[in-house]
Amino acid sequence: MNGIIDLVKERGAPFGLNLVGAIPTDRYNGAVPPHLQTHAIDANARSIIVIGNGGGYFWNVYRRRLQADPQWERRHDPLDDFTRDVVEREIVLPLSAHGWRFAVVYPFVNSGQTLHFMELGRLAGIGGPSLLGVLIHPIYGPWIALRAALLMDQMLDQPGDALGFDPCPGCIPRSCIPACPVGAISDSGWDVMKCLKHRVEAAPDCTDGCYSRLRCVVGPQHRYPDDEIRHHQGRALRSMRQYYRTRLQGA
Numbered sequence: 213m214n215g216i217i218d219l220v221k222e223r224g225a226p227f228g229l230n231l232v233g234a235i236p237t238d239r240y241n242g243a244v245p246p247h248l249q250t251h252a253i254d255a256n257a258r259s260i261i262v263i264g265n266g267g268g269y270f271w272n273v274y275r276r277r278l279q280a281d282p283q284w285e286r287r288h289d290p291l292d293d294f295t296r297d298v299v300e301r302e303i304v305l306p307l308s309a310h311g312w313r314f315a316v317v318y319p320f321v322n323s324g325q326t327l328h329f330m331e332l333g334r335l336a337g338i339g340g341p342s343l344l345g346v347l348i349h350p351i352y353g354p355w356i357a358l359r360a361a362l363l364m365d366q367m368l369d370q371p372g373d374a375l376g377f378d379p380c381p382g383c384i385p386r387s388c389i390p391a392c393p394v395g396a397i398s399d400s401g402w403d404v405m406k407c408l409k410h411r412v413e414a415a416p417d418c419t420d421g422c423y424s425r426l427r428c429v430v431g432p433q434h435r436y437p438d439d440e441i442r443h444h445q446g447r448a449l450r451s452m453r454q455y456y457r458t459r460l461q462g463a
C-alpha cells in the first residue's frame with residue numbers, strides 16, 4: 213500500500229506539495245467533535261492522507277501560473293482554485309487511474325464540509341503544536357500550510373516526520389511572545405480575540421506579516437516570500453473582519 217503514498221509524494225513534490233502523512237481515520241475521529249469526523253463525508257474511509265506544503269516553493273509555482281495566465285488572479289479565491297487544480301490533475305487523476313477509491317477534502321473557508329485540519333496535521337506528523345496557534349514543522353517552522361486530505365478506503369498508517377514534534381515548551385528565546393504588539397501570544401498560546409480586535413481595529417498594523425510568526429526561531433530560512441505573507445495576512449484579515457462584523461458587532 214506504500215505505493216499510494218509514494219505516488220502522492222512523487223506527483224506533489226514538483227509543485228511544492230512536499231509534506232505528506234497518512235493515518236487511520238479512527239485516530240483522527242477519536243480526537244475531534246462528531247461534526248468534524250470523517251463519517252460525515254465518507255462513511256467508508258479507513259485512513260486519511262494529508263497533503264501540505266512547507267516553505268515558499270508552492271507559492272512560486274503558483275506565481276509562475278499567474279504569469280502564464282494573468283486572468284487567473286481575478287478569481288475570487290485564486291490560490292484555492294490553483295490548489296484544487298494541482299491536486300485534481302497531479303494526484304486525484306493518477307490515483308483514480310490505479311483504481312484507488314477516495315474522497316478529496318480541502319481546508320478552504322468556503323469548501324463546504326471540511327475537517328479539523330490542524331488536528332489532522334498534528335496527528336499525521338505534518339507539524340507540531342505551537343504558541344502561535346499554527347502547526348510548526350522541524351525544518352520549515354511555521355511556514356507550512358495544509359492543502360488537501362484524501363479519505364481512502366484502504367488502511368494506511370505512515371505519519372510524516374513531525375510526529376510528536378513539540379518545540380515551544382523547550383524554546384529558550386521565546387521571541388514570538390514580545391514580538392506581538394498587543395500581547396496576543398503568551399505562554400498559554402494564541403489569543404485569537406486579542407489578535408482579531410487589533411487587526412480589525414488598527415488595520416495597517418500586521419499587514420506585512422504576523423510579527424510573532426516572523427520571529428519564530430524554527431525554520432526562519434524557509435519563511436514564505438513577502439508577497440505570499442501579505443496574501444495570507446490579507447485573507448485572514450478578510451475573515452476576521454467578517455467575523456467581527458457578524459459576531460462581535462452583530463451587524
Ligand code: B12
Nearest residue numbers: 319328329344345346347356357358444445448451452455
Ligand atoms: C477559520 C480559520 C481561521 C480563522 C480562525 C482561526 C481560529 N483558530 O479560530 C482566522 C481567520 C483567524 C485564521 C487565521 C489564521 N489562519 Co486559519 N484557518 C481557519 C480554518 C479555515 C478553519 C479552522 C477551523 O474551523 N477549525 C476547526 C474548528 C472546529 O476549530 P475551532 O477553532 O473550534 O473552530 C471555530 C473557529 O474556527 C470559528 N471560526 C470560523 N471562522 C472564523 C473566523 C474568525 C475570525 C474567528 C475568530 C473564528 C472563526 O468557528 C469555528 C466553530 O466555532 C483552517 C482550515 C481548516 N479547515 O482547518 C485554517 C488554518 C487553521 N489556518 C491556517 C493559517 C496558516 C492561518 C494564519 C497563519 C493565516 C495568516 N497568515 O494570517 C492565521 C493564524 C494566525 C496565527 N497567529 O496563528 C492554517 C494552519 C496551517 C499551519 N501551519 O498550522 C490552516 C490549517 C489552513 C491551511 N490551509 O493550512 N484562520
